[in-house]
Amino acid sequence: MLALDLQQVIQGCVRNERVSQERLYKEYYVPLFCMCRRFFENDHEAIESVNDGMMKVFGHITDYRPEKGQFFNWVYTIVRHTAIDKVRASMRPSVLSGPYDMGEVVPETAAGHNPIAALERKDLYILLDQLNPGTRVICNLYYIEGYSVKEIAENVGLTAGTVKWHLSESRKKLKSVLESHFNR
Amino acid sequence: MTMSGENKHNSFFPPEDSPISVPPAEDAWSLMRQRLDTGMPIMKVKGSWLRSLRWLAPAAVVAGVTVWQVVYKPLRRDTGRVVGERVSVGTGERVRAAGASGTGAGKREGEVGRNRD
Numbered sequence: 029m030l031a032l033d034l035q036q037v038i039q040g041c042v043r044n045e046r047v048s049q050e051r052l053y054k055e056y057y058v059p060l061f062c063m064c065r066r067f068f069e070n071d072h073e074a075i076e077s078v079n080d081g082m083m084k085v086f087g088h089i090t091d092y093r094p095e096k097g098q099f100f101n102w103v104y105t106i107v108r109h110t111a112i113d114k115v116r117a118s119m120r121p122s123v124l125s126g127p128y129d130m131g132e133v134v135p136e137t138a139a140g141h142n143p144i145a146a147l148e149r150k151d152l153y154i155l156l157d158q159l160n161p162g163t164r165v166i167c168n169l170y171y172i173e174g175y176s177v178k179e180i181a182e183n184v185g186l187t188a189g190t191v192k193w194h195l196s197e198s199r200k201k202l203k204s205v206l207e208s209h210f211n212r
Numbered sequence: 213m214t215m216s217g218e219n220k221h222n223s224f225f226p227p228e229d230s231p232i233s234v235p236p237a238e239d240a241w242s243l244m245r246q247r248l249d250t251g252m253p254i255m256k257v258k259g260s261w262l263r264s265l266r267w268l269a270p271a272a273v274v275a276g277v278t279v280w281q282v283v284y285k286p287l288r289r290d291t292g293r294v295v296g297e298r299v300s301v302g303t304g305e306r307v308r309a310a311g312a313s314g315t316g317a318g319k320r321e322g323e324v325g326r327n328r329d
Contacts, residue, residue: 044252046245053244057237071235079244083251153232 034099041089049086056100060107066156066168067111077114081107108173112183115165155202163201166194 037055040048057078064074064081085103092102152172156164165184169175170191177195181188 044254046248046254049248050241050245053241054237057240058234061234061240062232065232075235075240075243078240079247082244083247086248086252150232 038089038092038099041086044086053082056103059100060104063104063108064111065153066172067115067165069157069161069164073114077111078107080114081110084110109183112165112169115161116184159198159201163194163198166191167198170195 037048037051041052060078060081061074064077065071068074068077082103084106088106092099096102156168159167166180169180169183170177175183177188177191180186180191184191
């Protein structure tokens, strides 16, 4: 979407015009769906999450300030926070909180190397589907969304040690997937 | 977290290169539209009376100005003439009020005061 177009579409959304809202929705639908799909196991939940987030976007579109960043990033951040809230609300505490607290053990990222970034995009989803919902969310936030352990702990409502435990679990469970990938 | 540091998202999964099968946007939009219709309904302008208000408002202003020109302005001119004079209570004689142009106004004012006493 051209910059001028985007401004017109935003103004249309401010006026609550369905045509503008539809254009904006369809423009950002694919990246937002892909992001939400990494949090949820099925398409239905992912779409629901996108729509929850977009409702907030349309409802608060007058709050957007261009000086704070690109419009897409503003939308993306709102939808992602909505997805995180939905995950947190839908999960039993036992799903998210692991049995062990990793204390000060630092996740093995091999001096900043992100093993997931090396995967094919399609493999990433296969890989995430093998994890339990809690670990999946934390793995996604850490390796893909680029959150720090502290930020994940604050957003998901866990201790830093539990977040590290989930990251450790994800590496253990996905070892075979990663090995097959790197041996290719 | 700042939004400025998150510019990667657009390039991470470019729409034309979606890594997974994405349900049709049309289906997702129809669900979204239902939610919008419930949560943020469109306020439709009902009837033609609101549309006619667009013509009625300027017409009312023009009518108001015309009435003011025809009725109120001449009245003000008349009032201005009357303000300069007062009627003496005792004699019924018209006198010029203080501050009005003309000579001997003060004297006549005094006469009016005495008559009241």
